[in-house]
Amino acid sequence: MQPELNVFGLTLQTFGLMLGIAFIVCGWMTARYLEEIGKPRDWAYEFIFAAIIGGLVGSRLWWVVENWDETSDDLFGSLFTGKAAFRLQPSPRVTLRAAVSTGFRAPGLGQINFSKVVTNVQFHRNFGE
Secondary structure, three states: OEEEEEEEEEEEHHHHHHHHHHHHHHHHHHHHHHHOOOOOOOOHHHHHHHHHHHHHHHHHHHHHOHHHHHHHHOOOHOOOOOOEEEEOOOOOOOOEEEEEEEEOOOOOOHHOOOOOOOOOOOOOOOOOO
Protein backbone atom coordinates (compact mmCIF):
# COMPACT_ATOMS: atom_id res chain seq x y z
CA MET A 1 0.00 0.00 0.00
CA GLN A 2 1.31 3.41 -0.93
CA PRO A 3 0.65 6.40 1.32
CA GLU A 4 -2.22 8.71 0.45
CA LEU A 5 -2.97 12.33 1.26
CA ASN A 6 -6.53 13.57 1.75
CA VAL A 7 -6.86 17.23 0.76
CA PHE A 8 -10.35 18.81 0.78
CA GLY A 9 -11.98 15.44 0.17
CA LEU A 10 -9.60 14.59 -2.69
CA THR A 11 -7.37 11.53 -2.21
CA LEU A 12 -3.90 11.98 -3.70
CA GLN A 13 -1.46 9.12 -4.19
CA THR A 14 1.93 10.34 -2.97
CA PHE A 15 3.88 8.49 -5.67
CA GLY A 16 1.98 10.22 -8.47
CA LEU A 17 2.16 13.55 -6.64
CA MET A 18 5.93 13.36 -6.23
CA LEU A 19 6.38 12.24 -9.84
CA GLY A 20 4.32 15.22 -11.04
CA ILE A 21 6.32 17.61 -8.84
CA ALA A 22 9.56 16.13 -10.22
CA PHE A 23 8.47 16.82 -13.80
CA ILE A 24 7.46 20.39 -12.92
CA VAL A 25 10.76 21.12 -11.16
CA CYS A 26 12.77 19.59 -14.01
CA GLY A 27 10.85 21.71 -16.51
CA TRP A 28 11.51 24.85 -14.47
CA MET A 29 15.23 24.09 -14.10
CA THR A 30 15.57 23.27 -17.80
CA ALA A 31 13.76 26.50 -18.74
CA ARG A 32 16.20 28.51 -16.60
CA TYR A 33 19.17 26.81 -18.22
CA LEU A 34 17.81 27.36 -21.73
CA GLU A 35 17.38 31.07 -20.96
CA GLU A 36 21.01 31.24 -19.79
CA ILE A 37 22.29 29.81 -23.06
CA GLY A 38 19.98 31.97 -25.17
CA LYS A 39 17.50 29.34 -26.33
CA PRO A 40 13.69 29.63 -26.21
CA ARG A 41 12.21 28.84 -22.79
CA ASP A 42 9.29 26.94 -24.40
CA TRP A 43 11.62 24.16 -25.45
CA ALA A 44 11.83 23.02 -21.82
CA TYR A 45 8.11 22.32 -21.62
CA GLU A 46 8.18 20.50 -24.95
CA PHE A 47 11.02 18.31 -23.60
CA ILE A 48 9.06 17.54 -20.44
CA PHE A 49 5.88 16.74 -22.37
CA ALA A 50 7.81 14.39 -24.66
CA ALA A 51 9.40 12.73 -21.61
CA ILE A 52 6.00 12.15 -19.98
CA ILE A 53 4.49 10.65 -23.14
CA GLY A 54 7.59 8.57 -23.80
CA GLY A 55 7.63 7.32 -20.23
CA LEU A 56 3.98 6.30 -20.31
CA VAL A 57 4.23 4.55 -23.68
CA GLY A 58 7.55 2.91 -22.83
CA SER A 59 6.40 1.63 -19.45
CA ARG A 60 3.23 0.17 -20.95
CA LEU A 61 5.16 -1.58 -23.72
CA TRP A 62 7.65 -2.91 -21.17
CA TRP A 63 4.76 -4.28 -19.08
CA VAL A 64 3.35 -6.07 -22.15
CA VAL A 65 6.75 -7.63 -22.91
CA GLU A 66 7.22 -8.74 -19.29
CA ASN A 67 3.71 -10.27 -19.18
CA TRP A 68 3.61 -11.66 -22.71
CA ASP A 69 1.97 -14.95 -21.67
CA GLU A 70 -1.00 -13.06 -20.25
CA THR A 71 -1.21 -10.36 -22.92
CA SER A 72 -0.58 -12.21 -26.19
CA ASP A 73 -4.24 -13.29 -26.52
CA ASP A 74 -5.57 -9.72 -26.48
CA LEU A 75 -2.72 -7.39 -27.35
CA PHE A 76 -4.90 -4.33 -28.05
CA GLY A 77 -6.87 -4.76 -24.83
CA SER A 78 -3.67 -5.22 -22.86
CA LEU A 79 -2.21 -1.98 -24.16
CA PHE A 80 -5.30 0.17 -23.77
CA THR A 81 -6.98 -0.66 -20.48
CA GLY A 82 -7.36 1.42 -17.41
CA LYS A 83 -9.53 3.29 -15.02
CA ALA A 84 -9.60 6.84 -13.76
CA ALA A 85 -11.78 7.88 -10.83
CA PHE A 86 -12.39 11.19 -9.12
CA ARG A 87 -14.12 11.93 -5.81
CA LEU A 88 -14.59 15.38 -4.32
CA GLN A 89 -16.47 16.11 -1.11
CA PRO A 90 -16.73 19.90 -0.71
CA SER A 91 -19.02 19.56 2.32
CA PRO A 92 -20.36 16.74 4.50
CA ARG A 93 -23.65 16.76 2.55
CA VAL A 94 -22.27 16.98 -0.99
CA THR A 95 -20.10 14.38 -2.72
CA LEU A 96 -19.18 14.49 -6.40
CA ARG A 97 -17.94 11.34 -8.13
CA ALA A 98 -16.86 10.57 -11.67
CA ALA A 99 -15.20 7.53 -13.24
CA VAL A 100 -14.03 6.39 -16.65
CA SER A 101 -13.11 2.79 -17.29
CA THR A 102 -12.47 0.39 -20.14
CA GLY A 103 -13.48 -2.57 -17.99
CA PHE A 104 -16.78 -4.35 -17.66
CA ARG A 105 -18.54 -5.55 -14.52
CA ALA A 106 -21.09 -8.28 -15.03
CA PRO A 107 -24.45 -7.65 -13.32
CA GLY A 108 -25.34 -9.67 -10.25
CA LEU A 109 -28.25 -12.11 -10.22
CA GLY A 110 -30.49 -9.54 -8.53
CA GLN A 111 -29.75 -6.99 -11.27
CA ILE A 112 -30.35 -9.15 -14.34
CA ASN A 113 -34.17 -8.85 -14.49
CA PHE A 114 -34.51 -5.67 -12.45
CA SER A 115 -36.47 -3.05 -14.41
CA LYS A 116 -37.67 -0.46 -11.87
CA VAL A 117 -35.59 2.68 -11.41
CA VAL A 118 -36.46 5.31 -8.82
CA THR A 119 -34.69 8.64 -8.44
CA ASN A 120 -35.48 10.83 -5.45
CA VAL A 121 -34.34 14.42 -5.09
CA GLN A 122 -35.33 16.20 -1.92
CA PHE A 123 -34.82 19.88 -1.24
CA HIS A 124 -35.07 21.25 2.28
CA ARG A 125 -35.60 24.88 3.15
CA ASN A 126 -32.79 24.84 5.70
CA PHE A 127 -30.30 23.12 3.39
CA GLY A 128 -27.53 25.71 3.85
CA GLU A 129 -27.85 25.98 7.62
